[in-house]
Amino acid sequence: MPEALLELAGITKVYPGVIALDDVSLSLHAGEVLGLIGENGAGKSTLMKILGGVIAPTAGALRIGGQTHHALTVAAATRTGIAFVHQELNLFENLDVAANIGIGREPRIGGPLRLIDRRRLRQGVAPLLDRLGADFGPDTPVADLSIAQRQLVEIAKALSISARVIIMDEPTSSLTISETERLLAIVADLRAHGVAIIYITHRLGEIAQCADRVVCLRDGRMVGELPRAEITHAAMIRLMIGRDLKSLYIPPREAPRAGGCTLAGVVTTAFPDRRIELSVRHGEILGLAGLVGSGRTSLARTVFGIDKLLGGEIRLDDRAVAIGSPRDAIRQGIYLVPEDRKRAGLVLDLSIRENITLADLMHHARLLLIDRGSEAKVARAQAASLSIKAPNIETQAITLSGGNQQKVVLAKWLSMQPRVVIFDEPTRGIDVGAKTEIYALMRGLADRGVAIVMISSDMEEVIGVSDRIAVMHEGRVSGLLERDQFTEYNVLRLAIGQTLEPTESAA
Amino acid sequence: MRKELGLFLLLIAVSAITAAINPLFLSGVNLLDMANLIGMFGVFSIGEGFAIITGGIDLSIGSMFALLGVVFVDLLTEYQVAWPLALLAIVAGGVVLGAVQGFLITRLKMQPFIVTLCGLLIYRGAARYYTTDSSRGFGYGDEADTLRTLAAGHVYGVPNTFIFLVVLAVVMGVLLHRSVYGRYLYAVGKNEEAARFSGIRSNLVIAGAYVLSGGLAAISTVLLVFYTNSVSPSSFGNFYELYAIAAAVLGGCSLRGGEGSILGIVLGTALLQVLQNLVNILGIPSSLNFAVMGTVILLGVLADQQLQARRKLAAAAAGTARAAAAPALAHRGQQT
Numbered sequence: 001m002p003e004a005l006l007e008l009a010g011i012t013k014v015y016p017g018v019i020a021l022d023d024v025s026l027s028l029h030a031g032e033v034l035g036l037i038g039e040n041g042a043g044k045s046t047l048m049k050i051l052g053g054v055i056a057p058t059a060g061a062l063r064i065g066g067q068t069h070h071a072l073t074v075a076a077a078t079r080t081g082i083a084f085v086h087q088e089l090n091l092f093e094n095l096d097v098a099a100n101i102g103i104g105r106e107p108r109i110g111g112p113l114r115l116i117d118r119r120r121l122r123q124g125v126a127p128l129l130d131r132l133g134a135d136f137g138p139d140t141p142v143a144d145l146s147i148a149q150r151q152l153v154e155i156a157k158a159l160s161i162s163a164r165v166i167i168m169d170e171p172t173s174s175l176t177i178s179e180t181e182r183l184l185a186i187v188a189d190l191r192a193h194g195v196a197i198i199y200i201t202h203r204l205g206e207i208a209q210c211a212d213r214v215v216c217l218r219d220g221r222m223v224g225e226l227p228r229a230e231i232t233h234a235a236m237i238r239l240m241i242g243r244d245l246k247s248l249y250i251p252p253r254e255a256p257r258a259g260g261c262t263l264a265g266v267v268t269t270a271f272p273d274r275r276i277e278l279s280v281r282h283g284e285i286l287g288l289a290g291l292v293g294s295g296r297t298s299l300a301r302t303v304f305g306i307d308k309l310l311g312g313e314i315r316l317d318d319r320a321v322a323i324g325s326p327r328d329a330i331r332q333g334i335y336l337v338p339e340d341r342k343r344a345g346l347v348l349d350l351s352i353r354e355n356i357t358l359a360d361l362m363h364h365a366r367l368l369l370i371d372r373g374s375e376a377k378v379a380r381a382q383a384a385s386l387s388i389k390a391p392n393i394e395t396q397a398i399t400l401s402g403g404n405q406q407k408v409v410l411a412k413w414l415s416m417q418p419r420v421v422i423f424d425e426p427t428r429g430i431d432v433g434a435k436t437e438i439y440a441l442m443r444g445l446a447d448r449g450v451a452i453v454m455i456s457s458d459m460e461e462v463i464g465v466s467d468r469i470a471v472m473h474e475g476r477v478s479g480l481l482e483r484d485q486f487t488e489y490n491v492l493r494l495a496i497g498q499t500l501e502p503t504e505s506a507a
Numbered sequence: 508m509r510k511e512l513g514l515f516l517l518l519i520a521v522s523a524i525t526a527a528i529n530p531l532f533l534s535g536v537n538l539l540d541m542a543n544l545i546g547m548f549g550v551f552s553i554g555e556g557f558a559i560i561t562g563g564i565d566l567s568i569g570s571m572f573a574l575l576g577v578v579f580v581d582l583l584t585e586y587q588v589a590w591p592l593a594l595l596a597i598v599a600g601g602v603v604l605g606a607v608q609g610f611l612i613t614r615l616k617m618q619p620f621i622v623t624l625c626g627l628l629i630y631r632g633a634a635r636y637y638t639t640d641s642s643r644g645f646g647y648g649d650e651a652d653t654l655r656t657l658a659a660g661h662v663y664g665v666p667n668t669f670i671f672l673v674v675l676a677v678v679m680g681v682l683l684h685r686s687v688y689g690r691y692l693y694a695v696g697k698n699e700e701a702a703r704f705s706g707i708r709s710n711l712v713i714a715g716a717y718v719l720s721g722g723l724a725a726i727s728t729v730l731l732v733f734y735t736n737s738v739s740p741s742s743f744g745n746f747y748e749l750y751a752i753a754a755a756v757l758g759g760c761s762l763r764g765g766e767g768s769i770l771g772i773v774l775g776t777a778l779l780q781v782l783q784n785l786v787n788i789l790g791i792p793s794s795l796n797f798a799v800m801g802t803v804i805l806l807g808v809l810a811d812q813q814l815q816a817r818r819k820l821a822a823a824a825a826g827t828a829r830a831a832a833a834p835a836l837a838h839r840g841q842q843t
Contacts (some may be wrong), residue, residue, distance in 0.1 A: 306703070330706040338704055347698040349765060358694055359705040365687045412705065 003066070005030045005196050006051075006082075006165055010061035013046050020046040021057070022220045028165065033187060033197045035211030037204070039242055042330030043220040044200055048167055049197075051308070052084055053077035053188060066162075085168045085388030091150055092143050098125040098138035102156045115362040121140050133184060135399025146177035147292075148358075155186065163355045164211030166190065167198045172206060173428060176292040176457065177492065184210050190303045202431065205460065216240055240432055243412035248436070250443045256284035256467070260451040261334070261420045263280035263303070267314035270298035271475025272310055278470055278477050280420065285442055285452040287466030289459075289491050294453045295475040297339055300422045304336040305329040318418065330359060337409050337426055339455075341402075345409040348398035352390060353379035356395050386441065421445060426462060439465050459488050472498040510811065514774045515806070518781060525581040525785045531706050539666060541780050546559060546668030548750055549776040551759075553679050554723030555751035557716040559681075560696045562764025563619030563741040565720045568727075568751055569627030571743030573634040575630075575728040580738055585653050590651035593755050598725045604630070605721020608712030610808040619717075627748070634740040645738030658733040660781050672773065682767040683820070697765030753777055753804050759811070778803070797837065830836045 004027035011022040017094055021043045028034050038044050039114035049055045051062075091100050092343075098121045099106075107117040107124070125138040134152050134176035136145060142153065151171060158166045168187075169337045172180045187197055187210050199211060200344050207214055207474060214226040216239035224239040270447070276299060279284040288296050290484040292434045301307040301313055305323045312450055313320045316332055329336070338344035346355050353372075356379045357364050364374045386407045390400055397408055408427065423442065427435045442465065456462045469481040471494035479494040490500055526532040551568050604626070611622045633686040659678050661665050673830040683689040694702040695709045700708030702709050715822050732738060760767030782803055 067549060275709065304704075325706075326704060326707070327706040327708060343698070344704045347694045347701045349697045350694060354690065354694075358690075358702070358707070361687050361690060368687050369681065369685050370690060414680045 004028060004063070005021055005065065007063040008047075009061050011047070011050060011057045011062070013043075013050065014058045015056070019449075021050075021150055023060070024217070024220075024222050025216055026061075026222065028196045028198065030164065030196055031191050031193050031194045031492050032198055032213065033211050035214040036198055036200045036217070037202075037207065037214060037236055038217035039240055039433055040054070042217040042240075042431075044217055045137065045169075046220075047217070048169060048198075048200070050082070051077065051082055051119050051165075051167060053164045070297075071279050078161060081162060081164035083161060083163035085154040085158060085166060085171055085352075087149060091153060092142040094141075096139050097129070097136065097145075097153055097156075097458075098122045098142050100142055100153055101125050101128070101138075101160050104159075111335065125156065126159065127157050127399075130219055131159070132156055133182075135175075147174045148176070148182070151175070151183065153187075156189075163195065165196045167200070167326035169200045170429070171199075171203065172203060174292070177456065177459070177495065180206065187196045193464050202429075203235050203432065203458065203460075207231065207236065209235065211487075214239075225408060238433065248439060248460070249441065252285075252443070252467060256281040257449060259317040260284075261453075262315040262318075263312065264315060266299070266302065266314065267311035268295060268308065268475070270295050271312060275312060275477035276475070277478055278452040281451050282419075282449045282451050283446050283465040285446050285465060287462040287469040288455045288472065289457075289462045289469055292457060294472040294495070295302035296472050297424055299472070300338075300424050300453070300455060302334055303329065303334060303420075305420065312343055335413040335416070335418050335421045337406070337413065337423045339422065339424040339428070340430060341405055341409050346397045346405055349396060351394045351396055352383060352388065352400075352411075353393040355408050356393075356415055358384050359412055360416050378415050379411070382415050386411050386414070387437065398462045401434070403430045405435070406430060406434070407441075410438075418445065418450045420451045420453070422455070424455045425457065426454060427456075427458070435461075459491065462491060463488065471495050483506065511768060511770045511774060513811070514758065514778065514807075514815075515818065518774060518778050519779055524538060525781070525788065529788050532784070535664070537784065537788065539661070539664060541782035541784050542669040543666040543734070544665055544780045544783075545773075545777050546672040546755075547673040547727060547734060548747075548754065548780060549773050550675060550730065551724050551727040551747065552754040552776045553675065553719075553753040553769060554727075555748065556684075556719045556755040556758070556760055556769070557692070557753050558619070558623075558763060558769050559717045559752070559760045559762060560692055560767050561619075562696045562699075563713065563716070563761075564623060564752065564762070564764070565608070565717065565724075566620065566623040566629060566748050567608065568720070568724045569744040569749075570603060570627045570630035571721065571724045571748040572632040572731060572747060573738065574727050574740040575725055575741050576732050576743050577634050577638050577643045579732055580645065581730060581734075584643075584645060590654040593651070594729060595747065596689040597728060598702050598722055601721040601723075601725025601728070602718055603721070606714065608721070612717065613710035613714045618629045631740075633672075634743075640741060642737050642739040654729070655733050658730050668687045668734075668772035670729075676707060676769050683769055685739050688712070688715065693765050717757070735786050749768060750776075750779060757804055757807050761810065 006028040009025050011021055011024045019069040036044055046055070048070060050057050051072070053072035053074040053076055060071055061068050062072060069076070073294040088347055092103070102125065103129060104120045108114050124260065129138065132152050132155060132274045136149055142150060143153065145153065154165070173181060174212065175183060184206060187199065190197060201360070207227065209230050211231060212228050214231050214236060215252065216224050217238070226235055232424055250305060258277060258281065262279040264278055265275040265277060267483050290296050298307060302309050305328050314323055315321070321332050323332065324402040342348060347358065353375055357375045361370065364371050376393060382391055383390070388404050388407045388411065390404060400408065429440055430438065440451055454465060463486045467483065469486065469491060470477050471481070473495060474497065478497055479500060481490055493500060510580050522532070531537060555565055555568060578600065579593060579597045580586040582596060583590065608622050608626055611617045612619050631647065641645060657667060662670060683692065691702065691707050691712045694707060695712045699709050714815060733745065754775035756762065757778060758767065758773070759772030760772065779800060782800050783796060786799055
């Protein structure tokens with residue numbers, strides 16, 4: 001075996017009161033894709049920050065290209081050829097692609113004037129974009145790019161410093177299925193060119209597809225390693241949570257009841273020339289699949305009254321309801337758990353109690369003055385029944401983990417009388433353990449007679465959790481699948497606008 | 508409350524030092540004069556605080572004083588309107604101006620800074636044009652005697668303006684800290700989108716803050732008019748919006764929105780007035796007035812930020828420790 005490109009020996013990081021990393025050792029070879037998995041809080045981010053030179057380890061050593069370091073600085077990490085493609089992209093939207101890729105390393109002309117040599121900058125960037133098969137040029141403003149395209153910019157940036165190690169942190173969390181496929185192809189190409197890649201994700205399917213080796217962190221310790229041949233979902237999940245995970249699907253307690261929410265010819269602002277027909281019954285979980293941009297979020301926003309309803313009708317138990325604002329929707333018992341919980345789901349600076357009662361404050365008020373005792377009672381009950389992990393209900397939402405924040409958003413709606421709840425990407429960025437809890441909560445709600453719509457781009461989730469799946473394509477519902485038709489293949493066909501193969505529907 | 512306590516201690520310390528150097532600081536006349544000023548400035552600073560808590564700002568207050576002030580004096584002297592009607596008209600005027608600004612900010616999505624800056628320019632200009640730049644004043648002071656006594660009188664030596672501020676602060680404190688509207692205001696100030704997604708009509712909440720600011724500015728106009736007895740449209744209330752912003756910021760309001768308390772704003776107002784008084788009473792050249800104020804605000808906000816950063820760091824360290832020790836809420840609930 002050739003000498004490792006990157007070697008970590010006994011890396012330990014201690015924070016006051018907590019050991020974030022405990023004696024972690026691993027090695028990485030040129031042309032290898034190393035999958036790094038672990039639940040949130042397992043220490044993945046800490047390890048990556050050490051590699052990026054953002055923080056220094058308490059003990060241990062890094063060996064890069066034959067040189068031993070006890071700690072890296074950001075500059076040293078870049079110099080040794082370690083590059084990051086971040087979960088939350090770090091690009092300047094107001095600059096163009098070339099400027100972003102060359103930032104901090106702009107070629108200069110004009111001597112003491114230090115002007116940027118824009119021509120040379122562009123010439124340097126163009127071949128990198130070609131190599132990645134980008135469909136945009138160096139002059140394109142980043143603001144005009146999609147998330148997938150921005151990711152290519154990040155990768156091009158890594159290539160531009162001739163990175164030997166590229167660390168990808170949740171690179172596909174905002175990508176559509178086809179964009180994910182393309183990214184995985186690029187990963188394979190980079191590997192063929194001898195670049196080593198550390199691939200961090202919660203999406204185990206991607207790891208199974210691209211990784212040569214998987215290591216797993218749990219509670220700051222390295223708990224296991226799987227060679228290529230042994231990478232399976234079950235094995236990875238076992239490593240991550242230290243036990244076997246049962247199948248995702250929890251069947252409903254009873255058959256869905258009649259009635260529910262029906263969209264009759266609904267027209268949204270995103271696709272003003274398309275009409276949407278869809279219905280979800282009380283007591284069922286309807287998965288809403290489709291590519292990003294197929295109009296799912298826009299539909300959710302319209303039903304919840306954020307975006308204007310341009311046409312058609314929203315019916316609740318066969319009665320048309322007028323929804324012109326979230327207030328109207330909430331009054332009807334139609335709630336939305338939004339995609340971006342930090343921006344739209346929670347007021348992060350408020351406490352758990354204040355977040356939970358925010359939508360229902362009038363019920364906790366007498367003469368417009370808030371009764372904090374009544375608030376605390378409801379918040380405490382919700383926190384307990386949803387197992388929200390926090391010191392107490394006065395804890396600020398910002399200090400909670402993603403899973404617990406999502407539970408606070410849920411608690412806000414559960415404390416009222418939900419009839420229809422729309423979940424938009426309910427488990428994005430949430431670790432495996434908390435995911436199963438959220439699924440169980442959704443099923444519990446459905447069993448109480450609530451109609452649930454779950455928008456998800458995570459194929460495992462859509463297939464594993466839904467009772468029925470509706471698939472959207474370019475602003476309309478392109479097909480409905482019953483459980484016996486649930487396959488990744490079927491969902492994908494509908495998502496790209498094709499129809500089901502006759503044999504499938506006959507079966 | 509920690510912020511308010513710190514501010515209170517600072518206020519006491521500055522007062523004590525001033526009194527030690529010149530005992531005249533504690534003389535009855537001086538204290539009452541200060542109380543009167545604190546009362547008048549506090550009223551509109553509270554209004555400004557509401558605008559700032561929404562994440563906005565109201566720059567138009569000072570010019571509103573000039574416009575509403577000349578109209579008020581004219582109503583009483585020129586048109587001989589009964590004082591309750593004049594008072595009502597002025598308050599309504601302030602509310603309407605605030606509502607217009609609120610409408611432009613929320614429905615037409617204009618930036619508060621720009622809307623209220625234009626308000627500042629327009630109201631001042633209107634006041635000067637309306638009076639052809641001449642001062643408006645009361646004759647021999649027998650107009651609206653009742654209102655004058657209410658606005659500029661005192662009870663057992665305590666200026667009515669100060670008493671009014673105390674009552675107003677209690678009412679506004681309950682509104683901001685205990686009412687549904689107050690909670691909505693903080694939520695909208697911190698994260699308007701999340702507030703909207705919770706069914707809060709954020710436009711109404713924000714516009715309401717500007718209406719309050721306008722209304723309180725109108726009440727302040729009346730207090731100020733009876734204090735100065737005349738209104739010179741080009742200088743009346745000049746820079747007063749900056750006093751209000753300074754008081755609010757000193758009192759713990761963040762210009763990013765979602766933070767601040769009524770007690771803090773009142774203490775901030777008091778500190779500013781004590782500083783002004785200190786410049787006079789210690790014989791510091793009055794040209795340094797603004798410089799002293801600026802320095803104290805700068806140091807105050809800087810100290811507050813440093814302390815907050817340190818507290819946050821400590822809280823973060825404690826937080827990670829807690830997270831590692833796998834906490835409680837859930838288990839307690841399951842056992843019961």
